[in-house]
Amino acid sequence: MAQGYFEQLFSANASVHEPVLDLISQCVSMDDNIMLTTPITKEELSQALFQMQPDISPGPNGFNPTFYQRFWHVCGDDIV
Numbered sequence: 204m205a206q207g208y209f210e211q212l213f214s215a216n217a218s219v220h221e222p223v224l225d226l227i228s229q230c231v232s233m234d235d236n237i238m239l240t241t242p243i244t245k246e247e248l249s250q251a252l253f254q255m256q257p258d259i260s261p262g263p264n265g266f267n268p269t270f271y272q273r274f275w276h277v278c279g280d281d282i283v
Contacts, residue, residue: 245279248279248283249275252271252272253272256268
């Protein structure tokens with residue numbers, strides 16, 4: 204009985220959300236959506252990387268931007 208209660212509580216039910224979602228106006232235009240969903244280019248990634256502060260906190264892999272900025276010519280293609 205408890206399992207059934209929580210399964211119902213935490214399962215998705217689209218019909219419950221539809222009335223609320225219908226009240227939200229669209230914020231992203233079709234052109235913006237196309238731009239946001241296009242694949243990232245190596246140039247865009249490189250530009251973003253080199254705009255970062257070099258010695259900020261490391262990411263989940265333990266490397267900070269300094270590593271990637273210094274060795275971009277070696278590992279850039281593999282990252283992209």
